[in-house]
Amino acid sequence: MNPHPHELAPLLLALGRAGIELAPHPTDAGRLRHRPADLPPDLSARLRIHRAAVVGLLVDGYAPDPHGDTDAGYVLGERLGVADGLGMPTHPGSAAWLVAVGESMGDGCHAATHGVHSGHGSTDEGHSGGGEGERSNALRDRQGRGSGP
Numbered sequence: 001m002n003p004h005p006h007e008l009a010p011l012l013l014a015l016g017r018a019g020i021e022l023a024p025h026p027t028d029a030g031r032l033r034h035r036p037a038d039l040p041p042d043l044s045a046r047l048r049i050h051r052a053a054v055v056g057l058l059v060d061g062y063a064p065d066p067h068g069d070t071d072a073g074y075v076l077g078e079r080l081g082v083a084d085g086l087g088m089p090t091h092p093g094s095a096a097w098l099v100a101v102g103e104s105m106g107d108g109c110h111a112a113t114h115g116v117h118s119g120h121g122s123t124d125e126g127h128s129g130g131g132e133g134e135r136s137n138a139l140r141d142r143q144g145r146g147s148g149p
Contacts, residue, residue, distance in 0.1 A: 008053055009105035011046045016098030018043065023093045024058050031055075058093050062101045076104035 015022065020039065025031035032051055039047065047054065064072030083089075083096035090096050 005105040008050055009102045011043075011050055012054075012098045012102030012105070014043055015047070016095045016100075016102060019095050020098070021089075021094055022054065022058060022098065024055050029055065029059070032058075057101065061092065062104075064104055072104040076100050079103055 018040070020043070021035045023033045025033050030052070032047070032055060034047075062076075064076055066073075079100035080090045080096065083100070088094070088096045090100075
């Protein structure tokens with residue numbers, strides 16, 4: 001049984017915000033590899049419960065439901081774009097990818113965009129995975145290189 005996105009999204013967000021990276025085990029499709037090797041007990045227990053769904057995301061990829069929330073695709077692309085602009089890895093299983101997928105799933109879109117005001121203020125107490133200073137610095141860096149938004 002696949003978990004509902006509302007159950008999986010908070011786990012992906014927590015893993016990504018903790019800086020954890022995931023990958024399917026190379027010889028056993030039902031197992032996960034994670035870095036660091038030791039996970040906090042709460043995350044380890046939650047990951048154990050949703051292991052099959054997480055492995056499925058890593059192996060099959062993630063694409064927002066085109067018939068679901070129209071903001072999901074935007075949130076995924078925006079989060080991955082910001083991470084890429086900051087030089088962070090964005091491959092499936094990276095911490096930035098986990099955050100981007102978690103925020104784009106289910107009501108993660110609503111939490112991810114809650115509190116955003118026309119470029120002023122931050123997003124819902126920092127749930128976007130970076131402070132406003134980091135976002136504005138990344139924007140200035142892109143604009144300075146002539147490859148603005």
